[in-house]
Structure formats: structure tokens, C-alpha cells
Amino acid sequence: xxxxxxxGCTFIAFGPAIALFLFTIARDPLRVIFLIAGxxxxxxxxxxxxxxxxxxxxxxxKESSSQQKxxxxxxxVLSVLLQETCRFGYYKLLKKANEGLLMLSAEETMPISIRxxxxxxxxxFGFMSGAFSMVNIxxxxxxxxxxxxxxxxxxYFLSSAFMTMAIILLHMFWGVVFFDSCEKQHxxxxxxxxxSHLLVSCLTFQNPQYVGSLVPTYIIVFLVGLWAFFCSGxxxxxxxxxxxxxxxxxxxANHRPR
Amino acid sequence: xxxxxxxxxxxxxxxxxxxxxxKLFLFFCLSDVSCNSVAQKIYVELNNTxxxxxxxxxxxxxxxxxxxxxxxxxxxxxxxxxxxxxxLSKGPNPPYMVLLESSLFTKSIMMxxxxxxxxxxxxxxxxKTSPPEFSPHTTCPxxxxxxxxxxxxxxxxxxxxxxxxxxxxxxxxxxxxFPVFSLKEDNETEVIKQCYFDHNRVVNGSGLQxxxxxxxxxxxxxxxxxxxxxxxxxSMDFSTSPVMVCDPLGGYNVCAFIRPYNSTAFGHxxxxxxxxxxxxxxxxxxxxxxxxxxxxxVSGFVTLLAAAQxxxxxxxxxxxxRNILFAFFHGEVFDYIGSSRMVYDMKNNMFVIxxxxxxxxxxxxxxxxxxxxxxxxxxxxxxxxxxxxxDEVRGSEMLLFVAHxxxxxxxxxxxxxxxxxxxxxxxxxxxxxxxxxxxxxxxxDNAAHLNLTYPSNLSPEEQLxxxxxxxxxxxxxxxxxxxxxxxxxxxxxxxxxxxxxxxNPPQYYVGVAKSSHQANALTxxxxxxxxxxxxxATNLTQSQCKKPDELPNESTYLYSYLWVQGMxxxxxxxxxxxxxxxxxxxxxxVSPAFDLGDYVSKEYSTWTKSQxxxxxxxxxxxxxxxxxxxxxxxxxxxxxxxxxVTYFVSTKADVLFSSVREPNNAAY
Numbered sequence: 001x002x003x004x005x006x007x008g009c010t011f012i013a014f015g016p017a018i019a020l021f022l023f024t025i026a027r028d029p030l031r032v033i034f035l036i037a038g039x040x041x042x043x044x045x046x047x048x049x050x051x052x053x054x055x056x057x058x059x060x061x062k063e064s065s066s067q068q069k070x071x072x073x074x075x076x077v078l079s080v081l082l083q084e085t086c087r088f089g090y091y092k093l094l095k096k097a098n099e100g101l102l103m104l105s106a107e108e109t110m111p112i113s114i115r116x117x118x119x120x121x122x123x124x125f126g127f128m129s130g131a132f133s134m135v136n137i138x139x140x141x142x143x144x145x146x147x148x149x150x151x152x153x154x155x156y157f158l159s160s161a162f163m164t165m166a167i168i169l170l171h172m173f174w175g176v177v178f179f180d181s182c183e184k185q186h187x188x189x190x191x192x193x194x195x196s197h198l199l200v201s202c203l204t205f206q207n208p209q210y211v212g213s214l215v216p217t218y219i220i221v222f223l224v225g226l227w228a229f230f231c232s233g234x235x236x237x238x239x240x241x242x243x244x245x246x247x248x249x250x251x252x253a254n255h256r257p258r
Numbered sequence: 259x260x261x262x263x264x265x266x267x268x269x270x271x272x273x274x275x276x277x278x279x280x281k282l283f284l285f286f287c288l289s290d291v292s293c294n295s296v297a298q299k300i301y302v303e304l305n306n307t308x309x310x311x312x313x314x315x316x317x318x319x320x321x322x323x324x325x326x327x328x329x330x331x332x333x334x335x336x337x338x339x340x341x342x343x344x345x346l347s348k349g350p351n352p353p354y355m356v357l358l359e360s361s362l363f364t365k366s367i368m369m370x371x372x373x374x375x376x377x378x379x380x381x382x383x384x385x386k387t388s389p390p391e392f393s394p395h396t397t398c399p400x401x402x403x404x405x406x407x408x409x410x411x412x413x414x415x416x417x418x419x420x421x422x423x424x425x426x427x428x429x430x431x432x433x434x435x436f437p438v439f440s441l442k443e444d445n446e447t448e449v450i451k452q453c454y455f456d457h458n459r460v461v462n463g464s465g466l467q468x469x470x471x472x473x474x475x476x477x478x479x480x481x482x483x484x485x486x487x488x489x490x491x492x493s494m495d496f497s498t499s500p501v502m503v504c505d506p507l508g509g510y511n512v513c514a515f516i517r518p519y520n521s522t523a524f525g526h527x528x529x530x531x532x533x534x535x536x537x538x539x540x541x542x543x544x545x546x547x548x549x550x551x552x553x554x555x556v557s558g559f560v561t562l563l564a565a566a567q568x569x570x571x572x573x574x575x576x577x578x579x580r581n582i583l584f585a586f587f588h589g590e591v592f593d594y595i596g597s598s599r600m601v602y603d604m605k606n607n608m609f610v611i612x613x614x615x616x617x618x619x620x621x622x623x624x625x626x627x628x629x630x631x632x633x634x635x636x637x638x639x640x641x642x643x644x645x646x647x648x649d650e651v652r653g654s655e656m657l658l659f660v661a662h663x664x665x666x667x668x669x670x671x672x673x674x675x676x677x678x679x680x681x682x683x684x685x686x687x688x689x690x691x692x693x694x695x696x697x698x699x700x701x702x703d704n705a706a707h708l709n710l711t712y713p714s715n716l717s718p719e720e721q722l723x724x725x726x727x728x729x730x731x732x733x734x735x736x737x738x739x740x741x742x743x744x745x746x747x748x749x750x751x752x753x754x755x756x757x758x759x760x761x762n763p764p765q766y767y768v769g770v771a772k773s774s775h776q777a778n779a780l781t782x783x784x785x786x787x788x789x790x791x792x793x794x795a796t797n798l799t800q801s802q803c804k805k806p807d808e809l810p811n812e813s814t815y816l817y818s819y820l821w822v823q824g825m826x827x828x829x830x831x832x833x834x835x836x837x838x839x840x841x842x843x844x845x846x847x848v849s850p851a852f853d854l855g856d857y858v859s860k861e862y863s864t865w866t867k868s869q870x871x872x873x874x875x876x877x878x879x880x881x882x883x884x885x886x887x888x889x890x891x892x893x894x895x896x897x898x899x900x901x902x903v904t905y906f907v908s909t910k911a912d913v914l915f916s917s918v919r920e921p922n923n924a925a926y
Contacts, residue, residue, distance in 0.1 A: 002886055004886045004890040005889050005890070007890055008890040008891070008893035011894055011896055011897040012896050015897035015899075015900045016900040018897070018900075019904040023901075023905055023908045024908050115915075136294070137296050140294070140297050140300060143297075144328075144330045144474060144878070144880060145300040145474075145878025145880065146300065146878070146880060147299045147300050147879070149300070149301075149471070149877065152299050154469055154881060154885075158889055165896070232915050233914075233915035233916055238913055238915075238916060241913060242914055
């Protein structure tokens with residue numbers, strides 16, 4: 001549409017991710033490295049799923065639209081499963097690398113905990129996923145035209161941006177929950193992560209009824225976010241303390257020598 | 259998630275398989291047009307467009323220019339001249355892209371839009387029915403490069419006695435700073451009209467609802483001001499391949515002597531007297547690539563081709579002392595490029611004869627639109643004051659009507675010869691004073707203008723054979739005005755050139771002078787046709803046809819040898835190709851001003867055409883400014899909110915995430 005739509009959609013889609021990166025990751029080089037490695041693992045899953053989808057599309061009947069729709073659903077499900085598999089693979093790799101990192105570092109304690117790794121890897125997955133979802137659309141939003149001449153909805157750019165923001169946040173939350181469940185061997189919560197990922201991806205089949213896909217997605221974002229908050233050590237009490245600015249007293253009271 | 263391009267893998271074990279599958283993916287992606295599906299949701303590309311381009315000469319630039327990133331405007335279909343108020347003053351969403359039908363493509367409407375060009379982003383013309391008359395050329399064609407200058411005869415200069423093209427409005431010679439495109443009436447125009455009716459119609463005087471249908475035109479021209487400036491800018495680049503900003507116009511003249519001379523011996527030929535029979539090949543229109551020139555040029559050169567055939571047959575039996583040169587000049591519309599080049603070559607001993615050898619000149623002008631069978635003879639009153647010239651011309655006034663004695667010549671190539679020397683000559687035309695051609699140099703001067711219609715149930719071959727009067731002339735008219743890809747033209751053409759024959763007529767605009775020895779389609783058609791009509795078929799083989807000098811009776815100094823496809827016999831599919839020995843030659847026709855480096859020349863043509871990078875057109879919907887600003891506002895708000903929240907959370911992280919202790923490790 002124009003530069004204003006381009007910047008608007010970029011900020012909507014990548015705003016939270018940029019803020020998180022700036023304030024929590026950018027200062028620590030180790031976190032940056034793990035972020036990029038996480039992004040790379042997501043890319044691996046995309047490569048594998050795209051190869052499989054491409055081959056199946058080539059051997060399918062291109063004329064039959066029901067077959068193509070079926071193939072799309074198959075592609076989406078396969079891609080979700082491969083992403084979660086890669087997330088699991090990354091977890092295993094990080095666990096194995098734990099001892100190596102401990103040996104390399106000069107200090108006695110781990111420079112980065114598994115919980116922080118969970119958050120960073122989830123954000124890495126989110127960055128890459130958001131980039132691949134949004135960059136193509138952003139590139140075309142710079143031009144003078146907007147969608148609709150063939151009857152599509154006018155709000156294509158805006159809803160894509162909001163969906164991308166949701167996906168990035170979701171990947172981050174899923175990363176936290178996933179690693180936590182693997183640590184505690186809670187396989188049922190692992191299954192819930194996978195199912196919620198499948199649910200969100202399949203909700204996009206509702207498009208162009210954007211209300212039907214965005215509203216449930218944001219509900220899921222909120223719920224998974226709460227779950228991740230509790231998994232990573234948060235509690236309502238802590239939240240109340242922070243919001244009412246009584247945290248300083250709390251810290252002083254609970255001061256422990258490091 | 260649908261997959262896009264594969265990422266890079268380091269250390270992937272089956273690297274070669276990966277590379278092959280990447281290549282396969284790219285191949286399939288590129289062979290399927292719809293690779294970028296987002297752009298397909300937004301834009302509809304228009305492919306059948308003809309742009310108005312920029313031409314420059316010694317003093318002016320004419321034509322149209324768009325901005326470098328295209329001009330976008332909300333589409334408005336103009337219904338009448340009064341409706342112009344909407345795009346020019348009343349409409350609330352400027353700039354507008356005005357869509358005109360051909361009846362509204364007039365000088366007054368275009369000039370009104372030119373004066374309000376801040377509100378007009380561009381103009382699109384949809385040609386439909388021909389208006390009763392329309393000529394975008396000037397009223398006095400080629401007035402500064404003909405023979406009638408102030409010094410030659412003050413009273414005859416600048417069309418003081420006869421205005422040759424009174425209907426001319428000079429639209430082709432105006433300069434517009436917005437793009438003007440022409441669309442053919444087909445599916446794309448329907449798409450545009452549908453988009454307009456769905457989104458842009460004003461309902462009950464209320465404002466228009468966004469999104470609106472808009473069009474973007476790209477036709478950015480690189481050259482500015484005039485020929486001297488753009489030539490100077492072109493040669494300033496000192497790299498090995500200089501970047502040209504404009505190209506000189508030009509082509510090739512087609513020449514054939516009845517009795518050929520040695521083509522390597524230039525200059526005066528003793529005791530040789532030549533009559534030049536001339537006609538012009540090219541014409542133009544407002545949209546240069548849509549040039550049809552039925553009455554303007556085709557009528558003249560088709561007549562000359564038929565005459566050449568008849569004369570060649572006649573002189574086979576009874577050779578004459580005087581030779582005849584059949585000259586088809588190209589580029590005459592743009593200040594006599596072809597004829598000025600020939601006169602220049604003759605004066606500087608670069609042609610096989612020179613001006614002393616020229617006995618007289620006969621030119622065939624516009625001869626098709628006649629009332630009855632009247633054909634008029636025009637001559638030059640100033641040179642006729644010389645008695646020898648007068649006597650020669652008098653001798654030719656036999657059965658034809660004579661135009662008024664004191665009337666000057668119409669615009670014709672003969673004028674350039676007169677500019678060099680007072681040679682006797684006449685110009686044949688169908689008009690006594692001003693032109694009968696109501697569509698001089700416009701795109702309505704086509705087959706329908708000459709009433710060249712065929713019953714609709716005939717196939718192309720049947721139309722070719724639809725004989726009315728003289729068979730060859732009718733067939734030539736069919737090939738040049740309706741369909742150049744017919745069996746006769748295929749038979750006379752060379753095998754490597756058969757692709758220039760298309761299902762439409764050839765294009766008559768002279769084009770730019772190419773550095774390689776390549777002419778445009780019209781030149782080749784006339785060359786091969788003249789070779790077929792005046793040359794002789796030989797029984798040389800194809801390899802002998804390429805090198806005929808090895809044979810005792812053949813000579814490439816006198817003749818040129820062309821291998822042509824030939825007819826397909828009724829019972830086979832193989833063409834019977836053969837070698838034609840002909841005196842037809844192509845002579846370069848580029849204005850002498852470019853050889854002399856004189857880009858401000860008043861003597862010779864200095865026309866050049868600007869270069870451009872790409873020309874395209876597309877339509878799409880535009881959203882309102884409010885929605886765009888809202889999107890930006892929401893984006894900035896989201897960014898600020900997330901920055902604030904993240905800052906808050908990260909500073910209070912110790913407190914927020916403190917409940918659970920790691921089971922094994924004692925670190926945060």
C-alpha cells in the first residue's frame with residue numbers, strides 16, 4: 001500500500017519480538033548465539049517439510065482442487081510435527097552440550113540455565129517463523145496497491161501482521177513449556193503443546209474470515225502465556241508484589257548471598 | 259505453513275541430491291508464472307499497451323514522460339467533454355487516470371488536461387470507432403526541411419498559399435509530462451471497466467467509497483531537452499560500452515535500377531541519364547508503434563511496386579537508353595531522412611550515380627482516396643521558371659489533371675532533390691489542393707479508410723485471392739494492410755526472415771537506426787517483393803546463391819542474390835526454394851546530421867528517440883489514507899507498548915520468576 005502500511009505492519013508483527021530481543025537478549029552474546037541456533041533449527045524443519053510437500057504436490061493431480069486442499073492440510077500438519085520434532089532435537093542437543101559448556105566456562109556454575117535456554121530457543125523459533133510468514137507480504141505492501149481487486153479482503157496485510165505477532169509470542173511460550181515438560185518428564189504437557197500448535201495452524205484455514213481465526217488464536221496466546229508464566233517460576237503473588245511496587249521490600253527480605 | 263525456498267545447510271550429508279532438488283524446485287517455480295502469490299492478489303498486469311514515447315530534435319522534445327517510479331491515479335472514465343470537470347476540479351481524490359474513448363481524444367481535451375497536469379496522473383486511450391476526421395500531425399508537414407524556405411520563395415514558404423493538412427491539430431508534436439497509453443479493445447479493457455463500475459462510480463452525488471480502482475503507468479524516458487543534449491550525455495561515459503540515452507531514427511531505403519551499375523563504383527557515370535521513380539515507405543501516428551499508413555504511404559509504394567513490375571517486363575523486350583531508379587525512401591515523415599541521405603550521398607560521391615546523372619523525378623504521393631478517377635500532377639513553380647525544366651514537365655502532362663500552376667509541391671521526397679538542384683519532376687496525388695486524407699498520419703488511416711473490406715466468412719487465404727481489379731495490387735494491399743502472413747508473402751520471403759510475417763499488418767514507423775545490418779519488417783517486405791517482381795529466378799543451388807561469383811555469368815557487383823522460400827506445390831509439403839537474381843539493394847538511410855556531428859542542424863533531420871528501461875501498466879485497488887495512517891499508528895502503539903512491558907518485566911524478572919528452584923543446578 002505505501003510506506004506507512006509497510007512500517008505499521010512491521011511494527012505490529014515484530015514489535016514484541018524486537019522489544020524482547022533488545023532488552024533481554026542483545027546484551028548477552030551467549031544468548032544471541034543460542035537464539036540464532038534456535039532459528040536455524042526451525043529452518044531445518046521448514047526445509048524438510050517443504051521438500052516433502054513439494055514432492056507430494058508434483059506427483060499429485062494439479063487439477064483437482066479438493067486434492068490440493070487435502071495436500072495443504074497434510075502439509076500444515078506435517079510441518080507442525082516436524083517443527084516440534086526439531087524443538088525436541090534442539091533440547092536434546094542443548095542437554096548434551098550442557099556438560100561441555102560447563103567445562104569450557106571459567107566459573108563453577110552454568111553461565112546460562114535451561115530455563116533461559118528454553119526462552120531463547122523459543123524466541124529464535126518465533127523470529128524465523130515470523131520472518132518467513134511476513135517478509136514476502138511486507139515486500140508487497142510497499143507498493144501503491146492493496147489487496148482486493150479479485151475480491152479478497154482489504155485487511156489482508158493487517159491480519160497477517162497480527163497473526164505473525166501471535167505466532168512469534170506462541171513460539172516463545174511453547175519453547176518455555178516444552179523444555180520445562182521435558183525436564184520434568186511430563187509427557188502429557190508436551191502433547192498439549194503439540195496439540196495447541198496444531199490447533200493454531202489449523203485455525204488459519206478459517207481465513208479470510210479473519211475474526212474467526214484471530215480471536216481464538218489470541219485466546220490461545222493468552223492461555224499458553226499464562227501457562228508459561230507459571231512454568232517459569234511466576235505466581236500471582238509475585239505479580240501482585242510487582243504491580244503494587246512492594247518488590248523492593250520483598251527482595252531485601254529474601255536477600256541471599258550469591 | 260506452506261513451504262518457501264529451502265535454507266542453506268552446512269554439512270548436510272547428501273549435498274549433491276540437495277543441490278539437484280533445489281535446482282528442480284527453482285525450475286518448477288520459474289516455469290509456473292504464479293510464484294509470488296501476494297503480488298497476484300494485488301495487481302492485474304496489462305500487457306497489450308502501446309505507449310506514447312519521447313522524441314527529440316534539434317530544438318524540442320515531444321511526446322510523453324512519466325515519473326521514474328510510475329504515475330498512479332484513480333481511474334475515471336470520461337463520458338463527455340463537460341465531464342472533464344470531475345478530474346480537473348471537482349473530484350475529491352486527485353490525481354486521476356483519465357480513460358478516454360477515441361471520439362474524445364481531441365486536442366482541446368488533451369490541452370485542458372495538460373494545463374491541469376497536477377490533477378491528471380495519465381491518460382489511457384481506448385480506440386473504438388473512427389471519428390469523422392482526425393490528424394495529429396501539423397498543418398504544414400516538414401515545413402522547415404522541404405524546399406520552400408524564405409530564400410527559395412517567400413510567398414510559398416510555411417504553406418502560405420496552400421495549407422496541405424488543414425485538419426491537422428499538431429497533437430503528435432505536443433509535449434506532455436504525464437504518460438499517455440493506448441489499449442486495444444479486448445479483455446483487459448473489460449477488466450478495467452468492470453473494476454471502475456464496481457468501485458469508482460459516484461452514487462447519488464455522495465462521495466466515493468474507498469477502496470478505489472487505480473492504475474499505474476510506467477514510461478520513464480531517459481532523454482531530455484533536445485538531440486544535442488542527449489547526444490552529449492550519451493558520449494560522456496568513457497567506459498568501453500557507452501550508455502546511449504537516445505537513438506537516431508533511420509532505416510534503409512530500397513533501391514533498384516532497371517539496368518544495374520557496378521555497386522562499388524561511386525560517383526558520376528558518363529553518359530548515363532536516370533529517371534528516379536520515388537515513393538515513401540513510412541508513416542507515423544500519435545502512438546508510434548500503432549502506425550498504419552494506408553493512404554499516406556501504402557497507396558504510393560504499392561502503386562510504384564506494380565509499376566516497377568510492369569516496366570521491368572516492358573523494358574526486357576525493348577530496352578531504353580534512359581535508366582530508371584525505383585527508390586523507396588524510409589523516414590520521410592521525420593524531415594525527409596531517406597531522401598536527404600540520398601541527396602547527400604549523391605553530392606559527396608557516395609552513391610552509384612550523382613545529381614548530374616539525374617534526368618527527372620517522378621514521385622507517387624497519396625493516390626488512394628479519389629473522387630472518380632481524378633489524379634493530379636503537382637510541380638514546383640519556382641523551378642519551372644527555368645525553361646528547360648518547364649518543357650520537360652509540360653511533356654508529361656498528358657491525360658492527367660494538372661494542379662494549379664502557381665501552387666507549390668505537396669510534402670514529398672522530390673523537394674529534397676530540388677533543394678540541391680533544379681531538376682524537373684512531378685508528384686502524382688489524388689488531391690488538387692489540400693489532402694483528401696482525413697486521417698493523415700494517424701492510427702485511423704487503415705484498411706477500413708480505403709474501404710478494403712472482405713466478406714466476413716472468408717478465410718485468410720480466400721481473402722488474399724479476393725480479386726477486385728488488378729490481382730497483384732489487391733494482393734499487395736491485403737498483405738500490407740490486413741495480414742502480412744499470407745501464402746504469397748511467405749513464398750517471396752527468405753527462410754530466415756519468415757518470422758517477421760505476422761497475422762497483422764506490418765508497422766510503418768521508421769524506428770531507430772540499428773548498428774547491425776538489420777532492417778525492420780517493412781523494409782524487408784518491400785525489398786523481397788521488389789526482388790520478386792523485378793528480378794529473375796535462376797536455377798542456382800543454395801550454396802551457389804551464397805557465393806555466385808564463382809560462376810561465370812553471375813556478378814555480385816551488379817546484382818544481389820537472394821534465396822527465397824518459394825511456393826508449396828499442391829501435392830507436397832516441401833517448399834520449392836530458389837535463388838533470385840535482382841538489382842534491388844538496401845541503402846542506409848540515416849540523417850547526415852549524425853555523420854557530420856551537427857545535432858542542431860537546420861538542414862537535415864535531427865530526430866532521435868529516447869531510450870527507456872521498461873514500460874508497463876497495471877491496475878489495483880488503493881486504500882484510503884486514513885486506513886494507512888491507522889495501520890501505522892497501531893504499529894507504533896504496539897511497538898511502544900511492547901517496549902514498555904518488556905522493560906518492566908525484565909527489570910522485575912528476579913521477583914516475577916522466583917518461586918520455582920531448579921532441581922539440579924543452583925543458578926538462575
